[in-house]
Amino acid sequence: MDFAKLMSAHIKKGKESAPPSEPDKKYLKRSEVEAQRQAAYRAEQEAAEKARQERLSQKRKAEEEEAAREEQRREKRRRLAEESRRRREEEEEEEERRRRKRLGLPDLPPKKEGEDEGTPVPEEEDIPDEELVAKLRALHEPAILFGETHKQRLKRYKKRVGSDSLKATMTDGPIPTTLQLVPEKDMKVELKIPKDKEGREFLFRQLASYFTMVLQEWEDTLARRSTDVQNSYQGKQAYGAMVQARENLRPLFKKMEKYELDDGILEPVVEIVHAAQERRYVDANDGYLRLSIGKAAWPIGVTMESYFTYAPEPESPVNHDILFRPGIALDGSDTFTPRTLIYDLKGAFGSMKKVGPLYEPEDDANVERSGVWPSKPIIQRSQPIPPSSYQTHLDAGLEPPPLSASTVRYWSDYSRIYYHPKSLVQLSEFEVNDKLMPFEKWQVGAELFEKLEREVDLVDRDLRPFVEECDGIQGIQIMTGIDDAWGGWASGWLERMRDEYGKLSIWTWGLGDQGGNMATPREKRLQQIENTSRSLQVLAEQSSVFIPMSNSPAKSPSYLSFDSSSPWHVGALQAVALESMTMPTRLRATDGRRGTLQALEETFNSTGKRRIAKFGMSIADPDVLSEKASEQIAQAEKAGSTTSHRTSEEGGEQLAEFDIDVFTKDYRMAPTKPKKREHVFGRAETSRGEWNVGEDRDPHERFAEGPAVQRFTAPLLFPLLDSFPSSIFDVGSGKANKIAVYAGLTTSTAVADQVRTVEQIVRRMHMVSLEERETLCNGLQTIAEEYDEGWDSGSDSDEDD
Template identity: 70%
Template sequence: MPEDFAAKMKRLIGEQKAKSLPTKPGSFVKRAEIEAARKAEYEADQKVREEKRLKTLEEKRIAEEEAEAKAQWRRELEAQLAIKSKRKREEEEVEEERKRRKRLGLPPLPEKKLREDGTSVAENEDMEDEQLVRKLRALDEPAILFGETHKQRLRRYKKRIAVDSLAAITTDGPIPTTLRLVPEKDMKIELKVPKDKDGKDFLFRQLASYFTMVLREWEIALAQRTEEVKTSYTGKQAYTAMVQARENLRPLFKKLEKGELDDAILEPVVEIVHAAQERRYVDANDGYLRLAIGKAAWPIGVTMESYFTYPPEPESPVNHDILFRPGVAPDGSDTFTPRTLIYDLKNAFGSMRKVNALYEPDDGGFDQRSGVWPSKPIIQKSQPIPQSLYQTNLDAGLSPPTLHTSDIRYWSDYSRLYYHPRSLVQLSEFDVNDTLMSFEKWDVGSDLFQKLEREVDLVDRDLRPFVEECDGMQGLQIFTGVDDAWGGWASGWLEKLRDEYGKMSIWTWGLGDGGGNLDVPRGKRLQQVVNSSRSLEVLAEHSSVYIPMSNKPFRLPSYLTMDSTSLWHVAALQSIAVDTITMPSRLRLSDARQGTLQDMEETFNGTGRRRIAKVGMSIADPEVLEEKYSNEVAQAEKSGSMTSRQTSEEDQLSSFDIDAFTKDFRMATSRAKKEHVFGRVEAYRGEWNLAEESAGRDPRDRFNEGPALQRLTVPLLFPLLDSFPSMFDVGSGQCKNLAVHSGLTTSTAVAAQVRSIEQMVRRMVSLDEREALCNSLHTIAEEYDEGWDSGSDSDEDD
């Protein structure tokens, strides 16, 4: 009778218990020992299984390698047989052609060139289009030009490699080149540059081989890093440096291939490589500096060029890396371009080109994309704006002529700087001379910013590449018009920047007439007042410091002859004030007189809410000023047309000759209050008389009375450029430098200005935005009354 399920299970359980029971009667086994024995048996079984699996995989890999080796051998054999068959067929064809020519009495067949494998090269040998495209891309050439046929593309490739056949070899290195690289043992170069052509050609091959080896080893070293190091900030910087070095060497490789490297550059390059090969890296670096400074052009403006120093001159106290970014031109020379981003309307850049002589390609090749249109394109170009005589002489290396107001059409007519192509952004939606679509209303600029921001992230596209180049940023400075559509454009930008960089110092310089220019029609003046008020509301809220500057200052000294209708004169005067007051933030860290933007903010904006400051300055001849203050102060104040230094008896603050604040719209009040100063930052260039008792109080001392005052001395005078107008009569003759005293002040004058604008705006703006705008202006004005003004008309607090 078959065993039922219950009996079978009882028997199996009994057998299992028998196995687990001790072999000797009376002895006991722990459950842990039984579990350990079971685990050991399991691990042994798994080990056997794993060894068997690995053995199977190894046998499979060996079999696949043997099969691949046989297949590769078969392919090579087929290729050799094909070559032999082709060679035999060509020999038979050549022999038949010779017999035919001999029979007909024709000239003998010319000898054909042979490849390394023995096959002949046809006169018009062709290749597949895909292979031709790959070879062109390896040479950094456009793969396909618009309307180009395969034959034309093949001819362009032959011309590029400068050989008659297609048997030229392009090295597969970090920088592909047609130069035949030499072995490592032949890379050691001699310090003396050969004069013969063969010697120079071999030297070019040596240089290309050495740079290829260095770049390849650099890439390998970076690739061997751990993933954590690669993704770190320093790891990304190291990779970026390698890529930048590789791209900077490409123009040198092109010149080496063409044999067009000038001896003035070749000799320093040989000196650098020779020192590096002997591991004298300090000497190699010195050679590079001599090449960059002594032989290559240094394309910077005259203003900052006066702050640049070259060995063996002593180091300048100004750190030019703060406002200028280093770069390398396509020809390998070092460049310094401003860290700036400039927006302007169509045709507002004048004759300035976006891609200048530093960055334009050295050849005239096309960079067009392929298309499907079979015919030739029709290109329509607008008439280029001719260069001024000043710019023409600068490009030709000649001494520029003296500028006059009639010579200035655009701001680029007197600019001496080269800009990076990313720095110049043209807003093509509006033309600078368009009267139908004028760029004058505040909403037009705001709507344009919102439109472009929806299409592309302007911060990521335009600003972030400059920001990522900076090791540490003090802040950003914005220069914008505020009484036209540029106020709306800047307001949109500022709100975006404040979202991106919440705690960064952002100084905004608001330029405009503010409705104070009586030469402008009344309707336009009223529109300017509305634009200025709306700009004031946004810029004063989101800026760390907002400095309004009038294009027509209402207080000018007698020694300044200024044409207020010329923006060239206005820009020159404003640049003196801006350059002087911000100069302490550009001094080197080792200089004890340095004052950062944030340090200056804390002085005149101690509460953090008084962000609007007014700017003023005084100008003098440094020689006359030094002589003047070497005598008694009382006698010195009588000298000629020089500015006199008057100080207030109460707060001991110096007065300024030039008030660049916006036009003062006086309010009709029963009794004008005395101006109260909360804080001031002053910057001095020259030997100005600084009274010790006028040092003010420490801005961090909240219990001390008197205005917070910080004085910073700049060790350099302001250089008068040849692009500056002749409007300063501060000395007996023509002076090349100016002594400048400039300052930023927060005082109750700001409140009076804002309240007067508020009263005017109430009668101009529409009802739906009047309340919000006027409330904002009223809140801004109250910040300059809080803490000292009780609301009475008396000079002292109740």
């Protein structure tokens, strides 16, 4: 490249980049060039600063406009939230009014003058954090919650103690309270409940003062005992009763502090306190029982025979924890609900709700739910079944009206207990009494179980939560119909449970007409017999014990006024049988003897293969049984109220005969062979009352000295509640509110005769295919043959007699 040309281009470029000089100056000083450069730089910086200020001004203006819009949006959201809250509170208040009206409770108190949802709460005097923590601990409240500020803690304290929060008087008694206590001379209460506000507030102060005094004296008396007495079992039990009573009174104190105690509870409480202050302690106890009748989840005190006892009452011989599970309701109170799992068809629960008052959830009907569907869903609600008059009176704590067979529509109409929400499971695939899709065939129930089992593990979802709550489960009892589709459903359940609990004792009570009612149409009767035979084969194989129970007893005494067409009467008779026979499984162990399901089972099923047992029982008036004279016992036997005992030719006592036999009905078949005398292998008996029964026999000597017999005696009689048919038992005077029951489960050759009779009927039926009929008949024959093994039945016919 030419060097001269390159230098010329560089010099020309330098001249073009140099600042213009004055026209009259050919040359510029270095200082002038520097001054011009600095001036140009300052002008450039000023222009940049001006542009930046303009941008900041525009940004600030945009932020202020955005803040104003955000404030408008917040205000709009606040108004919408306030309106939504106001509407929700109005709907909740209206729902509460309807609930109180339905239960017969007084209406909600009117709002105070000037009280409004939007009125801000006035600021109160502040409390130091250390003092505030101490006050919360005195109220047995959490001192500090996670993430809670001092202002939130102060607000929680104000809400706990009421409107006069910072000026409230706190006591240091057994139950700290904000109610100002009155002197002992002013504690005497009047039976009349004041209506004015001042009078009610003073009444609450009187009650709080009296309960505080009683608890303090109780605690001081226990503290003055010697150390040996305090450390003894009775001493610890007495102290535990005091602590339990104190904890049970805390919710009452909270209600009185907020002046929210209903008259339905306040009046009985005042009655109890008034009677106690006048030293009428029996009347005070009666008032407590009357209060418990309307508010408890079971009929405590109705018959003065209760399985639920509380200190200082004597302990019940029945351990109610076996069949009832403890829980906590939404308000924090203790509850007891049955350990049960109930399946029924759609509409069969009647007016009973899945979630009862003990676990009633908050109303979430107004909560907006967002989903993929843009439009608002249309909800179709079926007309609810109105509750019976009996249930409405129970809910209101009133004396229920008498029931009759015509007024009882569903089993829930006479139910007196609350159930856990997980205990009630509705099978929505079928509706009760549906003519188009009847739930009658055995295969329908089996197919329904298989379908639901494929969708969800029923044992894991429904049964396992109850099983895991038990410390030591002794067995499971199943009550199911066997002459309809419920037999197929229960068969699927049993096979599934045997896979899960292989060695667990499972008793199955097979209920139903079992094809014995001749008034039933022939086609339906044959269908019932087929269902019964299928259930008999599967349930007898999978169950530890299978007890068939007919709706109509094959043997019925004159004192039994029974209507087999009424499910209410049928359920009552079966309840007496089932509850009395299984009473030993719930008794507390005495003399090292415990009547578990397995122990009863081993008595009449020593081989492990005779799983079908027949049930029988006798009913008596306990006053008649208490008579010891033989003449009076003979009169009672004529009235049909005691068991009769047979005596053998050698003079030895044999097993008693029961008055009521609910095993199965006799199928009308022509006898092909001479009827043989019944041979008994074993029996387990339970007596409630002073029955004249013999001694137990050793199960190991059954072949040498007759059948094995195990007897249990329960001191509690069977109470006839107002939900029980009053005229079903006419024993003794006919006015007894408690009855004595003598029940027993027996394995004998009569079981084989009945099974063979069913097998003969099935063999002649053409409703079942040939292959299924052969399989079914072979299975029934195998069951019957187990009752012939081990004894010679050929020489025990009636002809030999």
